[in-house]
Amino acid sequence: MKNPIASALTYIFLIIFGAVMVVPFIWMLSTSLMTQGEFNKNDSIFIPKEEYHVWQDGDTERRVILVQSKDGKAVIHVLNSEGQISTDFEEYLEVPDDQVKMVRKKPSFHFDNFVKAFKKVPFATYFANTLYVSFITLIGVLISSVLAAYAFARLEFKGKDLIFYLFLSMMMVPEPIYIISSYIMLDKFNWLDTYNALIIPWCVNIFTIFLFRQHFKSLPQELFDAASIDGCSTFGMLTRVVLPLSKGVMATAAVFSVIGSWNSFMWPLVMTDRPELRVLQVGLSYFNQEASTQTTLLMAASTFSIVPILIIFFLAQKQIIASYAKAGLKD
């Protein structure tokens, strides 16, 4: 771009747009580090700070709540070390105005919100469940997708187009259409409230089948011819020729699968009820109901449930974005 004004304008728009995308995350993080009182007061928006009153009682400084300050007299609640109103003093203590001072600390980060949120409901269990479900599903998806894609890409058989079309058409059907009948079916299998319900139905991923198929098709025919001359079986070609050349696409498929499992919500919400089986998203939704007034804890919980995926994303952002872009173009 040659025109400097146009170039500057472009960057200004890009920055504004970027700010809109990123501000909710920054606000989430900053709110998760505040005390609830500070959030409710709403005057420290992005940088957590702390304000409180202290009373100079002789040589000791005590934290207090200022109730009222009038005509040189201040009415205060004296707080004990736990932050509750101390019983050692009168509940409404009257002291001279000049003995009470306001203290401001800026910034002041309350990392204890994370500990509190993590302990309030069994988030450790939710994390473990999510990891387990994501990992086993991933293995299932990789096995079923590689095999199916290999057949679609490199083998000839009757009804190939028809079966391929069946796969294609199923991809477009949204989950809410079949979630009720799936519930009834899983109930008949006695799978409700088990890991089976969360894992097995999702071990087929049409999207990753397409991803692999596209890649397997692009491998040069000479490799297969050479392997065939060496007496390699069809399955041997898959394990010895195809898979060693598919590390990149496997990683991409793995990321899609894990992000999908990690973020899925409606299915586990409906299919499980036992608290021990809750995955992170479902646990978070229960926490959202239980702690609806504890904004700062909610924000802390959101933060630690987002961070693992964001770490994966930042580590492999180039590949992830490129794969999503490619997947979009292929259709």
Add this chain to the structure above:
Amino acid sequence: MKTKRKIEPYLYLLPALVLLLLFRFIPILMSFAISFFDFGVTNIGKFTGFGHYSRLFADKEFWQSMGNTLWLVLIAVPASIILPLIFAQLLNQVERFKGFFRTIYFMPFVTSLVAVSIVWKIIFSEQAGLANTFLEWLGMKPQLWLAEPKGILPLFLENIGITAPQWMDGWLGGPSLALFSIIIMTVWKSLGYNTIIYLAGLQNISKVYYEAADIDGAGKLRQFFKITVPLISPTTFYVLLMTTIVSFQTFAQIYMMTDKGGPLGTTKLIVYYIYEKGFDKMDMGYASAAAIILFIVILALTLLQRRLEKKVNY
């Protein structure tokens, strides 16, 4: 040897095919069947024929959720097409920090809907939410956001001092501000993905067209409408289709950010309605009928878009 050849390909297909038939194909067929029966807590009841469907068409709540969903689609889908196209175009023109901006824009898309729903619920909270802080900073009146059942059109007129006409009381008054808040969040979530798709599409347009236009003296804006928009249309159709299907499925936001589709049912969307009837009220036959209607609507729109795409072929 010969028979082995014939069977072998199917063995490779077997795991995926079995799972697909069992957990997608059969449940979809079952949904149709179930919609014709009374279905309590997983126990089959009596055959009702089209009973559920006629009950559905007489249910005001069903029509309200359909109407709400329609507003969401009518606003979120165009916004998720126009804004990403503009920003992909801007991104395509810069060299420095391109990767940085791309990463930032894509962040909301990879994060979980449940977690960001919590964040946006708090952004829209009346007391100390960021949305009201922003309005205050602009010198505007604070709003109720997720608690506001009034339509955005009458609300806007009221805010500039005009009494809203009677016809704006119903569906024509636009989505409620509560639903509009959900729409804002939903668009925010999908912008990054669509921008990346458009960016990939733009890079496939040959520079030759623009060079020729430069020689002819066509301005940048003219080039955008005469070259970029037509040549990017395959991408636009893909984005249109995907965003429409995804918008119809909006669920987590409603579950997390609203009180059961409130206020006054103005944020109850069709998938939430299905969830409520099926899993709260355990009226599964009835909920399946609603799911089938949704299926037919999505299928019809998909076919319509395919036909449109064939007509507009560059």
